[in-house]
Structure formats: C-alpha cells, structure tokens
Amino acid sequence: MPDSPVLYVLNGPNLNLLGVREPEIYGRETLDDVRALCERAAGDARVVFHQTNHEGVLIDQVHEAREKADALVINPAGYGHTSVALLDALKTLTIPIVECHLSNPAARERFRHRSYVSPVAAGVVSGFGPLSYELAIKAALGLLQERGGTTGRSV
Structure with a gap:
C-alpha cells in the first residue's frame, strides 16, 4: 500500500491574526480553526501546515x-x-499547486487584482472564507490523483 500523500498548506503574512483582523473580510475563524478544517478535508493525506509573516521563511x-x-x-x-x-520559488515545483484566498481579491482594491502566484498555480480558489481552503485541498488532491498518486517527493 502506498504512503499517504503529503499536502503542504502554506500561509503568508497576517494570517496568524485570523479571527481578529478585519473579521468583516476574513471572518471570525482562527488560523487553528482553518488548520483543523484542512486536516479534516485532507482525509488520509498528511497535512503539513505552516504560517509565517516573513517572505524568506x-x-x-x-x-x-x-x-x-x-x-x-x-x-x-x-x-x-x-x-x-515567491513566484520564482514556486516555479521550481513539479507538484500540483493550488492558490487559495479567504476573500475575493478581484473584488477588492486594485493592487490585489494581480497575483504572482496564479501563473504557476493549477487553479485559484477565493472568496469563500475558510471553505476556500477545503475546496483548494480537494482540488490539489484531485490533481494529484489524476497524476497517478504521489509525485516528486524525495523523502
């Protein structure tokens, strides 16, 4: 039986403040709530969940x-x-990438309309609050299954 797939869920700056930062935009769920949702949505896949406020990290x-x-x-x-x-780092990946946003960037300020991640992502899920993560996980795992299971992992 093959190993369970490993799904990385990476979160950028200020997402550690979910639940308190602009709840009218980002909702009242915390990052811990989002992590739990991701783990449930991933089923048998192992979720590695990170958040950082630092670009290099x-x-x-x-x-x-x-x-x-x-x-x-x-x-x-x-x-x-x-x-x-970040775009350059993502371009080195050969695994499925799904971009995810709690809010809908296209419905917000003009500077948010451009994404440097979208050109290398298989798809973008946005605007559904924490449900965006669940949908993104299901999409990533579906893409992985289409490719025939695990890909590219060396460890």
Missing part, C-alpha cells in the same frame, strides 16, 4: 515542499501581490 517552506510534498495549497496573502521571489 515562506520561500524556504516552498523549497521544503519541493522535497517533501506531493501537492501544495498556498495562501500567499499580501506576498501574492508583491513577491517575484
């Missing part, structure tokens, strides 16, 4: 996913609109 986590993950869900938060370095 997020890039290091993408590099780690390159070696240890079978699929990636990423909510880049503000770095999605600003970080070419």
Whole structure:
C-alpha cells in the first residue's frame, strides 16, 4: 500500500491574526480553526501546515515542499501581490499547486487584482472564507490523483 500523500498548506503574512483582523473580510475563524478544517478535508493525506509573516521563511517552506510534498495549497496573502521571489520559488515545483484566498481579491482594491502566484498555480480558489481552503485541498488532491498518486517527493 502506498504512503499517504503529503499536502503542504502554506500561509503568508497576517494570517496568524485570523479571527481578529478585519473579521468583516476574513471572518471570525482562527488560523487553528482553518488548520483543523484542512486536516479534516485532507482525509488520509498528511497535512503539513505552516504560517509565517516573513517572505524568506515562506520561500524556504516552498523549497521544503519541493522535497517533501506531493501537492501544495498556498495562501500567499499580501506576498501574492508583491513577491517575484515567491513566484520564482514556486516555479521550481513539479507538484500540483493550488492558490487559495479567504476573500475575493478581484473584488477588492486594485493592487490585489494581480497575483504572482496564479501563473504557476493549477487553479485559484477565493472568496469563500475558510471553505476556500477545503475546496483548494480537494482540488490539489484531485490533481494529484489524476497524476497517478504521489509525485516528486524525495523523502
């Protein structure tokens, strides 16, 4: 029986403040609530869940996913609109990538309309609050299954 797939869920800046930061936009659920939702949605897959407020740390986590993950869900938060370095790191992955956002960036300020992550993601799920994560996980695992299971993981 093959190993369970490993799904990395990476979260960018300010997501540690979920539940208190602009709840009218991001909701009242905390990041711990989102983590629990992700673990439930992943079923038998193993979820590795990280959040950081530091761009370099997020890039290091993408590099780690390159070696240890079978699929990636990423909510880049503000770095999605600003970080070419994050784009370059994501371009090194050969695993399915799904971009995820709690809010709908296209319905918000103009600077949020551009994403440096979207060009390398298989798809984007946004605007559904924490449900966005559940849908993104199901999409990532579905893409992985279409590819015939685990891919690219060296550990």
